[in-house]
Amino acid sequence: MNPVRVRAPEAYRRLPATNTRQEETMHNEPTPIDTPLTANLLRGAVETEHTERGLLPHRLPARALAQCGDGQLAMAESQPSGVRLALRTRATTVELDTVPTKRIYRGAPPRPDGIYDLLVDGSLVEQSHVSGGDTLEIDMTTGDVQRHTGPVGTLRFTDLPERVKDLEIWLPHDETTELVALRTDAPVEPSPKPDRAVWLHHGSSISHGSNAASPTATWPALAANTAGVDLVNLGLGGSALLDPFTARTMRDTPADLISLKLGINLVNADLMRLRALTPAVHGFLDTIREGHPDAPLLVVSPIHCPIHESTPGPSAPDLTESELGRLRFLATGDPAERANGKLTLETIRAELARIVAQRAAEDPRLHYLDGRELYGPTDYAELPLPDELHPDSAAHRRMGDRFTGFAFAPEGPFAGHDDRRSLAR
Secondary structure, X not given: OOOEEEEOOOOOOOEOOEOOOXXXXXXXXXXXXXXXXXXXXXXXXXXXXXXXXXXXXXXXXXXXXXXXXXXXXXXXXXXXXXXXXXXXXXXXXXXXXXXXEEEEEOOOOOOOOOOEEEEEOOEEEEEEOOOOOEEEEEOOOXXXXXXXXXXXXXXXXXXXXXXXXXXEEEOOOOOOEEEEEXXXXXXXXXXXXXXXXXXXXXXXXXXXXXXXXXXXXXXXXXHHHHHOOEEXXXXXXXXXXXXXXXXXXXXXXXXXXXXXXXXXXXHHOOOOEHHHHHHHHXXXXXHHHHHOOOOOEEEEXXXXXXXXXXXXXXXXXXXXXXXXXXXXXXXOOOHHHHHHOEOOHHHHHHHHHHHHHHHHOOOOOEEEEOHHHOOOXXXXXXXXOOOOOOOOHHHHHHHHHHHHHHHOOOOOOOOOOOOHHHOOX
């Protein structure tokens, strides 16, 4: 069967887990209600794909992936950071069958299972995980990937309030998740579209949520929850590379507030030189403005990352301490190559600030934020990057708080986001 992908609805675009479908009925009630899994039950996805097993959310459209054969990009966009099921129901028990895709990095410490966050009327009440599923065995040095097929698993939440309520099940931000079946002990329908601004964000694995404790604990999710906006997270691990198809996806995705966090992947992938960076940033911004001419647009430069502040990429994994459960990354570039246009974080921050200042003369709703305001040298001293690239959960919370304090402040670039007079739909 060939997969079929459809556009998501216009506006969006620790309990035990079992490995097989529950055979018993819920609370000894009659047969549970099966609700078809469709795109209108999801928020935060750009497209959905009907597979042989179920429904697979995507954060880039198929036409974008057709223009790039990068396996890292394909893996990252299929990991549903910010994607959640949004249901209105009286159900007290919810079962969700899924097929997660676990990653095994050869020579690196085992990764924990992805976490599902359950929110009831906006409050986090339970967390769980699903065992089993497919696995990807990845060699970080050669790029070799081997896939192994595994069983469907079941997520089960019980003893929910016996009243009409809005449920959100946030899917694991770092684990590709096929949705197979949804069962409840009362009918469900899609939650009404919230009357709040849609925030569209794009960035690297840091925005994707690397090292965050759960899907609602990534810094963009924390900021969105605090500010009361609806998040569409296009944070793509290893893939914030100024790709034109990502810009077109952002252009075509309905949004009221837009932000871009650029830089670290351009360095650690050693993708381009300064000569290519400048027009690529201009082109990316031009494309977004084609679809969102008046939306507040915030460009965020890289957070502090000592290994790449003045040393170019590429990055490489250091597995010498893997037996101790530690993975680190190293910068392998030569600082002398900066003279030939090789990029460092210092270079990118200066150029992004210059580009935004130049364009802001004609685009007053374009803004800039130095990423070190979110996480800087003093933060590194207190909350060091565990692998030298990615913040830990505490640093994600700090970044989310600081982003909210800047972007959503009374004089910030996203001020007035709750005044829908300026929001384009």
